[in-house]
Amino acid sequence: MPKAESEYKLIAQNKKAYHDYFIEDTYEAGIVLVGTEVKSVRMGKASIKESFVRVKDGEVFIYNMHINPYEKGNIFNKDPLRTRKLLLHRREINKILGAVTQKGYTLVPLKIYIKGSLVKVQIGVAKGKKLYDKREDIAKKDQRRQAEKDFKVKNLY
Template sequence: MATVKNSSIKIIATNRKARYNYEIISTYEAGMVLKGSEIKSILFNNVNIKDSFVLIRKQEAFIINMNIPKYKFSTMFEEDPLRQRKLLLHKAEIKKITHKLKTDSLTLVPLKIYFKNGYVKLEFGLGKGKKVHDKRQAIKERDEKRYALRRR
């Protein structure tokens, strides 16, 4: 009988606007190539993925505009906080994602960053942009759920 590891997940940052602006079709998990001072900064929740996006170039995935400010106790090299960082995915996953991107006119949207078993992971999703009336409908449904919960 196989043993199952207890995967401890600690969420660092979430992109709350992503599910509001996009209809997420499927999600993926990827590791990231980071420097030591960036890991320390992420440990102290100093990361922002609000304006970031995932891009696939030459069969490699990158996250662009993810802001990891400089770790204040770091004395080594000063890295650009907005530099592009490589995502670690299998080639088969990248091919499947690029095929979906080309055929369905979708976007890759970062959803959250978290620690999983000591590694920093990024969850991103294939999303289709919502129209204004879709956003209004989502707000209406959310308000109705809140109202129903309050009446109980």
């Protein structure tokens, strides 16, 4: 039975991005890694908590993405926080550049995952939330949680 297109193994997710930003648009990008970094990512040793994405000279780069050094990699290990290039089509980069030049928009990494045999990064064009938007989201989440709790209690009896 062939694998479905959407099947992937999630490595890391940036939950804070969904709390701090409205995600307008998402893109799937490949990432340039060396062999020991790929092995480390496959073991789940990657983090995008403090990372950010920038467009520089018509290319897209991810900064501060942490990939733990592969323990069996010795001399082939690279700097864990090095800047890595993201692979996107030219028209996608142009579209992203157009969106990011607008006031208030930025690029944020949303998740890292393995799709097939490739390591992918999902990036999003995002607009920052104001404090009242965050409070509103928290209130909605609490309401939903309470409703689910009430529904569960009602169905037990």
